[in-house]
Amino acid sequence: MADEVKLYGLGGSPFVCRVKIALNMKGIKYENFEEDLGNKSADLLKYNPVHKKVPVLVHNGNPISESLVIVEYIDDVWKGLPILPQDPYEKALARFWAKFVDDKCMPAVYKVFGSKGDEQVVAEACEQMQILENELKVKGTKFFGGDNIGLVDIAADFMAYWLGIIEEATEIKFFTKDKFPKLTEWADHFVNCEIVKEILPPREDMVSFFKKRFGKA
């Protein structure tokens, strides 16, 4: 029986892109439904009644929500490039760092742009990013997942791609090679992976979107 895979999302969302990267790693074909967040489809509301958010993956009629839950599901169901390690301890570490990115890094970084680059807010964001930088230094590998991308790299897609874009759009810069030599190098490698490059939204579109979003257009 052929698998029916649908993804309800938004091309420009880093959360949606996490799922697209995971599907790409497994070579899964899917039907993409682009949502208008100002006018959410009946399907989206039916499939994610709790959060009413994207992404939602619907596999043979079964909906799954929350990007990291979806990514683990994809790894559970399909063979192909592994997303999580096999060893229980290594898996626990991967989950810990993915959650750290979600809970601490991303909100701290995003706050910078909302605050128009307030010094204190920038310092707090850099503090969280320094923790990631140190983790990568200690690991000594190309990616958080080792030689290949894994759960943590996928979770941190915002840092690798959107962060630089929003910096350009708002002219607030703090993610520098100087301060974050490992992380900036990692970001470069990540966005240039074929599997990732294929699904990232066009840079110019994103820059103009964020220029409007942060009142710079």
Added chain:
Amino acid sequence: MVEELVFVNFWSSPFGCRVKIALEEKGIPYDYKEEDLFNKTSFLSEINPVYNKVPVLVHNGKSICESLNIIEYIDEAWSDRSPSFLPSDPYQRSQARFWADFIDKELYEASKKIYRCKGEEQESGKKELLRILKLVEGELGNKPFFGGDNLGFVDISLIPFYSRFYTWETFGKFSIEEECPNLMAWAKRCSQKESVAKSLVDPIKIYDFIFYLNKYLTK
């Protein structure tokens, strides 16, 4: 090989309680270390350098942090011991993770508003909490447990908060039994289980603790 397992916790933590239930359910022997959250040791900052929080599980010198993460680790590292907390079916597994994540993200924050705030903010906390509890009750449906016939991942994630029902009801002036009778029945059913009975903190102790902590924080 002799396993070395240390469970580091603070007695009132609902997150630590989750870990205790998981260890007790699988009958895994462990050493317990109580951290005083008002006087944290350097040991805690060594085993949890990122957050400096409890609970932490240290297994043969390796530390695992974040309670839901710890439960999944226990399930996987002791997969030879029953029961399994996560379902074997990938879709059911994803749903268990979704609901545990939902509880983690929303419940604790909403509940804090009930006992830390007054007036409109407290009211909004109460509304939010009831919304969350009703959604979760809906997910339970007619099942005895979220995990089906036995305690599962979602049950373990949620049941520690049963110790806080009294606190929420007293501060918020409402009855969870009235608002969510099925959930209340589930909570009572869970607390019949030995692992849960052993691990749940006395609700009055929790109330006193929160009451005095509030006074201390709002000084």
